[in-house]
Amino acid sequence: MTPLREQMIAAMRTRGFSARTHQSYLAAVGALARYYHRSPDRLSVADLEGYFRYLACERGLSGASCKLYLNGIRFLYLRVLGWKSFDVAIPMPRRAQRIPELLTRREVAAILASCTNRKHGMLLATCYGAGLRVSEVVGLRVQDIDGERRLLRVRQGKGAKDRLVPIGETLLETLRAYYRLFRPSSWLFPRGSAPDQALSISAAQRMFTAAKARAGVEKIGGIHGLRHAYATHLLERGLAVHDLQQRLGHRCLSTTLRYLHWVGEPRGQEASGQDLLGALGEEVDHG
Numbered sequence: 001m002t003p004l005r006e007q008m009i010a011a012m013r014t015r016g017f018s019a020r021t022h023q024s025y026l027a028a029v030g031a032l033a034r035y036y037h038r039s040p041d042r043l044s045v046a047d048l049e050g051y052f053r054y055l056a057c058e059r060g061l062s063g064a065s066c067k068l069y070l071n072g073i074r075f076l077y078l079r080v081l082g083w084k085s086f087d088v089a090i091p092m093p094r095r096a097q098r099i100p101e102l103l104t105r106r107e108v109a110a111i112l113a114s115c116t117n118r119k120h121g122m123l124l125a126t127c128y129g130a131g132l133r134v135s136e137v138v139g140l141r142v143q144d145i146d147g148e149r150r151l152l153r154v155r156q157g158k159g160a161k162d163r164l165v166p167i168g169e170t171l172l173e174t175l176r177a178y179y180r181l182f183r184p185s186s187w188l189f190p191r192g193s194a195p196d197q198a199l200s201i202s203a204a205q206r207m208f209t210a211a212k213a214r215a216g217v218e219k220i221g222g223i224h225g226l227r228h229a230y231a232t233h234l235l236e237r238g239l240a241v242h243d244l245q246q247r248l249g250h251r252c253l254s255t256t257l258r259y260l261h262w263v264g265e266p267r268g269q270e271a272s273g274q275d276l277l278g279a280l281g282e283e284v285d286h287g
Contacts, residue, residue, distance in 0.1 A: 004041060008080050020135060028072030041081055045088055048073070052090045063092050101219035102262050103229040109280040114214035120207045122178045123189050127223060129171035129277045131230035131248055134223050138199045140188040145175055154249065163249050168275030232262045233276055
């Protein structure tokens with residue numbers, strides 16, 4: 001390991017960055033060094049501008065992908081190498097403005113019902129019932145479920161923050177049944193071949209894709225669609241936006257407000273409205 005890499009890791013640890021941020025930032029800086037075959041501390045502003053032109057024009061990366069590289073590289077120069085500013089002209093492709101396709105309650109119910117594997121179904125139900133990111137659901141431990149207070153603890157979510165998420169009665173009872181059946185010892189969703197390790201993010205994403213295909217749901221989007229559905233369905237059931245912000249772990253309210261474009265008139269349920277899995281049964285009954 002080079003001294004510069006060690007310094008960068010130390011700087012990220014000091015700031016409490018998540019493991020995924022470590023991986024992303026180091027990969028961005030590593031790619032920059034390989035492109036020039038020189039250590040990044042020997043590069044000039046002109047070199048950096050040329051590299052980002054390469055990413056945008058020759059590789060054709062999207063604005064979102066370029067920004068991932070930018071975040072890691074800018075961190076290196078500002079926080080590790082001590083540049084006073086990062087005055088680098090960067091061509092940033094315009095990000096396409098697309099409104100993701102929202103999963104309806106009926107579609108969520110169909111996706112969950114299509115899971116013949118109990119572990120797969122429980123993971124997807126937890127994603128929807130608690131509004132978790134995929135990295136958060138695979139990182140759950142058995143001890144993170146507080147059945148007495150009906151809370152689920154999310155450890156080191158985005159931004160390296162812990163939070164508590166209320167869970168509805170249906171999700172709690174389903175989790176209890178899952179525990180009695182499989183008796184996980186540490187990770188709530190362990191790898192089948194290695195019970196002492198958490199399930200991978202890619203495996204969870206594949207579970208969702210397969211379940212969606214079996215359910216005949218053709219809307220575009222991955223497992224994060226369950227979190228989008230959670231947020232929107234709670235707003236429709238009368239939950240206050242500020243309360244939703246806390247549940248989702250958003251630092252800025254503006255991020256949560258983006259869900260309002262999906263919401264019609266509230267249905268008038270009680271404002272807590274957190275038993276979304278129970279509400280799916282109502283949708284099926286009325287269908």
